[in-house]
Amino acid sequence: MKYKILIVGMVLLFGLSSVWAQSEPEESDSVVIDSAELFPAPVSDIKLSDKPNDHGHAVVVTWEPSADDGGGKNNVVQYEIYWSTSFDGPFDTAGVVPSGTREFEHVGSKDPDDPKYIPDNTDLFYQIDVVTADPLIRTTSGTEGPVQCSGQWYNTGRTPVLIAVLIFGLLTAVFVTSARKGRKLYVRPIGGIEAVDDAIGRATEMGRPILYVLGLGSAADVATIASFTILGRVAKRVAEYQTELIVPTYDPIVMSVAQEVVKSAYYDAGRPEDYKEDIVHFVTQSQFAYVAAVNGTMLRELPATNVYMGKFFAESLLLAETGSLAGSIQISGTDEIAQIPFFIVACDYTLIGEELYAASAYLGREPKLLGSLKAQDWAKAAVVILAIIGLIAANLGWDSFTNLFQVVD
């Protein structure tokens, strides 16, 4: 009997334990309910759009923040944005932004081999997790999408640049045509350039060479291009006077172009036989090694005239000071604002900024260059007028006018 009671008791105990075990999930359910109160509210009103004015491979995600971001439970730390090419996932991390943010630009790579690649013209889906200080306590939004991204041919943010290009191009065309028809365009005298001919004459009389330094710019820099024109003029005069010319260069492409310029100048002067390939020579592409070499040339060859035209950096004073010590007449010109002071103190004549560009037109007197110079002056007049109007607009709060000049990337 005792055994029967014991067995029944064990069965009851087992049954109770089973009931107890079954009731545990209910207890865990009650924990879930408790912790659910910690879960932040999801974001709402998720909007997806292709990022405008770009090369594609980018999506803009906007949303209304969670009700618990800055209010409610106030426990939102960050938003994690996930993306996928399928509605059902799997989702990859697109990015993480701090609480309070309402927008995220998912900018990917255009290289298919890149892990950050985002395909164009493909359905993309997004989810946003609202994350608390405990990364496990988070709320995931529903899947939003599809959206497709693509590149645009025209960047509307750069319309002001397009308008400026068209106006400037039109002005240039008008003035070049006008100059070609024989209209005389006045260019005011530029001291430094008028001194070039005198300096070449001085070198001829002294029987010493002329050193022409094109600077450290590339062949595409505007200052270097202007310098090529001046070099052509100097080389032509040098060829006519049969003076020696030395052109040490820093950039191999600049060297090639300068060789062509000098060669043409010698041909134009009717002295092709005097042209030598090593008039224009390459030194090195190391800034201060180049300076050391040019300084050495100045002290050994003792040029009568040093001409520095182009783009210069920290070497400007080193060159100009050495030339001054060597007793050379020095003419310089650069559009590098930080280097102009050094040339002013160490050279006899200095072309400041845009005077360098004007010098090529002044020397060449070609319709193309003169027309371009005249167009530049009109553009400067436009700058003055627009600056005055804009100033008045800014002071009176006319934002519609000032906004016309906002260029967006």
Add this chain to the structure above:
Amino acid sequence: MNRTTLIVVAIVAALFAVSWIAHAVSMSGQKDNVVDAFMLTMAAFLTLAIFSFLYRDNPFYKFAEHLFVGVSAAFWMCQGFWSTIVGNLIPRLSEGLSGFFQVPYQASSWNFAYWIPVILGLMLLMRLTKDYGWLSRWPLALIVGTTAGLNFVRYLRSDFIVQVSATFMPLLSNESHPWEGFGAFLSNLNLAATGQLVTIVANWVIFLGVICGIIYFFFSKEHTGIFGRASRVGIWILMITFGAGFGYTVMGRISLLVGRITFLFKDWLQIIS
């Protein structure tokens, strides 16, 4: 080389050797002490050789100059070969050569486009030949034309449009103190760097400086009358700016000089600690 020069060169060589040995001995506990001592002495010697230019041109300066030019020219050539040709070109054009140079081959359907710079590069090299030298003008024209065109838009944006919009500034107020009449202006008068009066004066200087500076750079009109006076103001503003820039840069150069002198006296001569 005359006798005096030979004697000076011999003395400097002896000093160099003494310095080398002395430093090698002082570094005797270290690994590669002989090489390190040589490098330290060579650095000091080259620094002094370049400084000797302040006296006049001399064999030591010539040596340093030629060493510098030669090493840098060779360095940049190697750099160009390994970073451009081996680093960028070969991995896109040849799997076999990629294996030879031990760089990963980057297969892509667009790799054929990399033959264009190869052809342009070869055309540039044609200038070494007499008969086909004219071919080098085509890549030169492409380089200059393309980059000049790209720069045109960039300059128009940064030097024209942004310059214009940067001049749109309040001349009678600043953000913290909007213009509310002269009474409020005088009562809020503040001469601090961020104060209302200073900001307004700075804005006026910028505005007038820009206008007068632009007038100075007008080339197709004679600088006479009011135009001439505005141009004079423009050149004064430019000169004041250049003066400030000069002082600022000279200070930077002095710090470079201090760096070299510190090296000589601390690392080489070990006179200062």
